[in-house]
Amino acid sequence: MTEKTFRVEGMSCGHCEMSVQEELEELDGVKSAKADHVEGTVVVAYEEGRVTGEQFRAAVEEAGYELVF
Template structure:
């Protein structure tokens, strides 16, 4: 089990957090996602996921990793 932390640009509210969490949560192997729009931080826990998958999921939600 691995935990990775990311910074997401553009999250400004709780709905933003929910969108990002939902998209990342659909990645195979991800077991937990937490997001905080006030800091822009996202924490992803799981196995067999990579940065490219997380970046693509964040983009699908309308945001980007920095």
């Protein structure tokens, strides 16, 4: 299991965190996601090789925010 922290732009509240977490956790290979709107980050635990950075970006964009690598 790999764990990585990404910057997420645009989150401002707990609802924002939940939206980002839910979208990421729907991805095949993602075990968990923990967003923090104060820090502007999300920590994702995932199986390397089963999910890509572009999938992470698309999921965060689906929630209405921007993932910054």
